Amino acid sequence: MSKRVGIEVSIAISEAVGLARAEVIPAYPITPQTHIVEHLSEMVANGQLDAEFVPVESEHAAMSCCCGAAAAGARVFTSSSSQGLSLMSEVLYIPSTMRIPMVMVVANRALSAPISIWNDHQDIMVQRDIGWIQTFAENGQEAVDLTIHAFKVAENRNVSLPMIVNIDGFTLSHVIEPIELPDQEDVDKYLPPFKPRYKLDPRRPITMGPVGIPEVYTEAKMAHDMAIKNSKRYILKAWKEFEEVFGRKYEPIDTYRTEDAEVLLVGMGSICETAMTAVDQMRDNGQKVGLLKIRLWRPFPAQEFRKAVGKTKILAVIDRCLPPGAVCGPVGAELRSMFYKIPGSPKIFSFVAGLGGRDVTVSRFEEMVDKARAFAKKRPRELYQVIGVREK
Amino acid sequence: MKEVRLHGRGGQGGVTSAELVATAAIAEGKYAQAFPSFGPERRGAPVAAFIRVSDQPIRTREKVYHPDIVLVLDPSLPALVNVADGLKDGGIIILNTDLPEKEVREKFGLKSKLAMVDATKIAMEVLGLPITNTTMLGALLKATGLVDRNALEEALDKRFGRIAEKNKAALARAFEETVITD
Numbered sequence: 001m002s003k004r005v006g007i008e009v010s011i012a013i014s015e016a017v018g019l020a021r022a023e024v025i026p027a028y029p030i031t032p033q034t035h036i037v038e039h040l041s042e043m044v045a046n047g048q049l050d051a052e053f054v055p056v057e058s059e060h061a062a063m064s065c066c067c068g069a070a071a072a073g074a075r076v077f078t079s080s081s082s083q084g085l086s087l088m089s090e091v092l093y094i095p096s097t098m099r100i101p102m103v104m105v106v107a108n109r110a111l112s113a114p115i116s117i118w119n120d121h122q123d124i125m126v127q128r129d130i131g132w133i134q135t136f137a138e139n140g141q142e143a144v145d146l147t148i149h150a151f152k153v154a155e156n157r158n159v160s161l162p163m164i165v166n167i168d169g170f171t172l173s174h175v176i177e178p179i180e181l182p183d184q185e186d187v188d189k190y191l192p193p194f195k196p197r198y199k200l201d202p203r204r205p206i207t208m209g210p211v212g213i214p215e216v217y218t219e220a221k222m223a224h225d226m227a228i229k230n231s232k233r234y235i236l237k238a239w240k241e242f243e244e245v246f247g248r249k250y251e252p253i254d255t256y257r258t259e260d261a262e263v264l265l266v267g268m269g270s271i272c273e274t275a276m277t278a279v280d281q282m283r284d285n286g287q288k289v290g291l292l293k294i295r296l297w298r299p300f301p302a303q304e305f306r307k308a309v310g311k312t313k314i315l316a317v318i319d320r321c322l323p324p325g326a327v328c329g330p331v332g333a334e335l336r337s338m339f340y341k342i343p344g345s346p347k348i349f350s351f352v353a354g355l356g357g358r359d360v361t362v363s364r365f366e367e368m369v370d371k372a373r374a375f376a377k378k379r380p381r382e383l384y385q386v387i388g389v390r391e392k
Numbered sequence: 393m394k395e396v397r398l399h400g401r402g403g404q405g406g407v408t409s410a411e412l413v414a415t416a417a418i419a420e421g422k423y424a425q426a427f428p429s430f431g432p433e434r435r436g437a438p439v440a441a442f443i444r445v446s447d448q449p450i451r452t453r454e455k456v457y458h459p460d461i462v463l464v465l466d467p468s469l470p471a472l473v474n475v476a477d478g479l480k481d482g483g484i485i486i487l488n489t490d491l492p493e494k495e496v497r498e499k500f501g502l503k504s505k506l507a508m509v510d511a512t513k514i515a516m517e518v519l520g521l522p523i524t525n526t527t528m529l530g531a532l533l534k535a536t537g538l539v540d541r542n543a544l545e546e547a548l549d550k551r552f553g554r555i556a557e558k559n560k561a562a563l564a565r566a567f568e569e570t571v572i573t574d
Contacts, residue, residue, distance in 0.1 A: 004418065005415070005418065005419070006411075006414050006415030006416075006417070006418035006419065006424060006426075007415075008411075032430075117430075117431065117432070118430060118431070119430075168453075170427075170430035171430075171453050172453075174427055174428060174430060175425055175426070175427040176410075176411050176414045176415065176424075176425065176426040176427070177414070177418075177423075177424065177425050177426075177450075178418045178423055178424065270453045271453060273450075273451045273452060273453050274451070274452045274453050274454055276451045277451045277452050357430065359454055359455050360454075361454050361457075362452075362454065
């Protein structure tokens, strides 16, 4: 029987990667992802994990190495953050359109300038359109579970796509909390060895990633788009199987106290825990407020999201990212475009909060709900508002 | 839910103390979080770490703003850092100090409940090092009962292996010598 233990979330993720029997781990350390790859290198060095740990010279090399190893049929894992993820950027689009499965945990962190090692979602939102499947973990247990789930989904022959599990840097990565690590036997049952449909093999030579001349490029991109859209059913299926083996249930959109809600907060990642406490307090004060948590970000589960919103008329959407000059943050923009001109759709207000490690406290969620209610009566001129700005 | 802020200096093992308390609480069947003050930390510089312990699942990722308990590992810190910052009414500050209570209260302007022990002296005598993180856990146990002593000692065994005994001895002595005053 697996047992609940107190463990740092980064270490627990490394253990999950070990339980998933990753075979090649090319990685370059960067704060706040460091403990994940440090611990994996220890696991490989001390014989706990039978894998090749490749200490590459940069993140660009890490992702290049991941592509080669996964194309050759290995189960591949890596992890990065912030500037490191940006340095990978050029390579990130390649395994996705080439349909090469691998798993990466991104410990989300702000981007320079000014230099910040602290948590927000700017690093991953820059990579929003790389064509990887992406999930967001709310706590350490989810980080572990979603990592194991990611291998299952990515390697499904009907999916065959790389997958990112996002965890909030420091706020999750550096916290010790209770986590149940699954038994090896159960993980083996859930996750059979990776058997790619095609792989690089000198005995059966094939070409991967040839030039996409104008006659095929559009079709290749469209095929990728279809593949990631079709992946949703396999993502859901893998969560269902996860529940059967491990007893924990996951949905693409989680709802919290949404019954009769007049206002719904919409968030992603670890701030949803604080948001639940805020919802509880507001409900205690007689306010009809609930919370939607976006667990699956790509492919965006539009159908599930609309169903979760139900009849609620006001959404207060939180972005942990401020794209300068845009109409609003990426989550807000996604939802606005999804609901555009759909009869009966809710009023959507977009907030930017928690940049570069700024704490998002219970009172900030209350402030966003109050503002969304006021904006529903009198539409503001601006399309988003930054929350928690210091005035002196 | 009880919230703890721990003050130390980089390299004194404050984060380790927080880890030990949280893992012990979780081993007891409670819920807990331990985390450092996120950021680059330098040896010798004042640093903080945080602990939450609860009977219910903990649903917050806020930083700790209003601790129930403040644990200070280094005797020089109360002169540099406002250790009472945000302390809840009825909260307690646990200090490593060789000064008498009256002088501590006057010098550092502390009005709350206090628990005091000369942990540096104990650590030097028992461990041979001025590292007070495990010694101060004895004071924490005496002053608050935040975690079960057996669970904490098991966490020490797991973490320190063959040097666990000495750390447990330092903890036990601090437990005996800690003085609590309102």
